[in-house]
Amino acid sequence: MALRKALSKHEAEICRVAGLLAERGWAEANGGNLSLRLETSFDPIGERFPLNIPRPELEGHSLLLTTTGSRMRDLAENPLENLCLVGIVDSGSSFLAESEGGEVTSEFPTHLAVHALLVKERSDHHALLHTHPTFLIALTHLVKDKAELRDTLIRMFPEAALLLHDNLEVLDYITLGSDELGAATVEAIRRVCGVIWRGHGLVATGANLSCTLDLVEVAEKAARIALLLGDSSKECGLSDDQLKGIYEAFGD
Template structure:
């Protein structure tokens, strides 16, 4: 099904697709994912990591649809992509909409979500939104980063399908300390603060120096980091995590925040903690065969 990008028209007649669109969002598997997304959005808001419209979430849901269904997604309105995403051809992502708020997603996720289907040409994406959304749905402004990461995950056949970005206060605070502006130093301090980080993140944490959000540059740098680390910290901005599920990705952010919070609590009381020794970290690695 070859397709040329001929125009950008979000006002095409969607009437013939209403039943199909409604069916997508009533599908049992999609309901489970949107409910999970809603729960996690509530956690992000409760932790104060999601001020205003901060944060975004996406899940690759291609495997839940038949080839025939995927063909239908090609008939929805479409927009050009900033570059070709060859590794994402005919992939379907559930993604939070631009301007959506986590506190609203926690209440009613269908009002704040859309689907993005990458065209056969891999140079455009189709937008599918729950039928009752009245405003024009557009995916998050961090779309380039989500696409670059999902493309890398597809290329490497990774089991991770979900991606969560949030303004994790504790991690942002760490990156305001010049001592922690590298993957090595951030990993070192997080491992030292909490044994669980060694167990669950044995490869350590990724780090992207300050870069303007929503750009191709941050997308490329972040996707590269995710090849080795399931959590990537953005200097003075926040963090992203991948997981097999949205909850799993949230767990990774939560754990990193816990470790960073321990450091900050000690620092607030006037003492920079020594944390676990190198020998103690080595013992944990040996015990868990990491």
């Protein structure tokens, strides 16, 4: 089967990342999803479905995605039954899907929209990860101003300043699985690699799943530090001079 062939190269990394997400509580129950745009094209053996929004940029591309209702803890143990192979056909107006465990993730519109952008503007990014980091979600409920939320995270420790500076945007709550959420996420991904969905979670893109996990880990740790500091986080965070020194020493 095409799904087995497509999975063979990526199985180890998928299982490792899925296991870490489940272990850390960032993918409770069936929360979270992931996708990989494959470098090799495959021909899924399955049903053909129309796309509500055509994605001609993805014509001929194949993707591995989590199935709807799948659990990361199950994906780590049995990837074959928790992943779906999708092939984009008919000039991007339809897709073929092959799966042994269910339909493609409910966030499929967002995944497709982001990958369509990445193909054109950030072609070295093949991975998309959506997860539910506990402390980050909590912080989005407490800090309503988007600029303040980003600034708080960046000031918590040097690695956050380096990885999240100019690389993180915040979206107000939008219904999950909607085309509206996909469109808003794409607009943000044009500028950054990490998008916070307020009250919901985080989306990250990267060359591979390990790179997306890097961003999630740093953002979540920064949020946890901010919550531990409470109201003092505004006074205790890295100063402007300290940030300047970090960027001068380690920034591009």
